[in-house]
Amino acid sequence: MKIAFLADPLSGFKTYKDSTFAMMREAARRGHAVFAFEQRQMFLENGVVQADVAQITMTGDADDWFRAAPAELHSLADFDAVIQRKDPPFDMEYIYGTYLLEMAERHGARVFNKPSAIRDHNEKLSIAQFSKYTSPTLVSSDATRLRAFHAEHSDVIFKPLDGMGGAGIFRVREDGMNLGAVIESLTALETRTIMVQKYIPEIVKGDKRILLINGKPVPFALARIPQGGEVRGNLAAGGVGVAQPLTARDREIAEDLGPQLAARGLLLVGLDVIGNCLTEVNVTSPTCFQEITDQTGFDVPAMFIDALEHQVAGN
Incomplete structure (x- = not known):
């Protein structure tokens, strides 16, 4: 196969943990031709979506890992x-990128994840479709409502709807310390919609990333455990990743959501679960392939490329 990756600049990859790198390496190992381009290199002209795309050769060197034609x-x-x-x-x-990719689909391109499905599944808001698995949640820009939610639940987490890696996440406890400042900052004085959730104490045991590949769960989650008094377990925020088998509750959530999300065109999804509660549905660029593989021996990149080959062959 000829596989093109729409990615951020390859020179910025941290190959020891980057999941896109792991996908590329597995695809190349199987003899597939690997290509890469950035969103800025994609354009629409005369109704056709094109891009300046480079073929990539993997060198096997962790520091100088690719050659681009x-x-x-x-x-x-x-x-x-x-x-x-x-x-x-x-x-x-x-979003503009998803529009271009969707137009490319109309001319025969096979895009994973499906662009319209990425656009339709805000990674924070999507949990509302599966509310039986979530902690109490409010989405609003109204300061009065946000304050009332805090008053009801005492210990809460505020987060923006468009971030990643734990950016912009705040915990406000019963004393309400900095409540006003957090609300004013995140909502930009009630002009931006945010999410607030009841705090889940099990975060101390980790924010679990559960990977779904073509609707089926990887049998191990990566529990991203906060360090040094942090409330965020995200690896980008200093959390430590510990792979562990799925619990019965993890599997219940994964096996319920997996087929539904796959049917919507989402080949790869990263569910975030704290304790027994679903907190996010990640569809843009889910990670943790290498951490799970390195710690458990379960080959996540191979499972992904297997699923991709199956999807392409099935068309």
């Missing part, structure tokens, strides 16, 4: 699969 102009339909792996923030540029 000169970029060539391609229609995205020239590839057997286009893998969307651009990281958030999920801003208007990201």
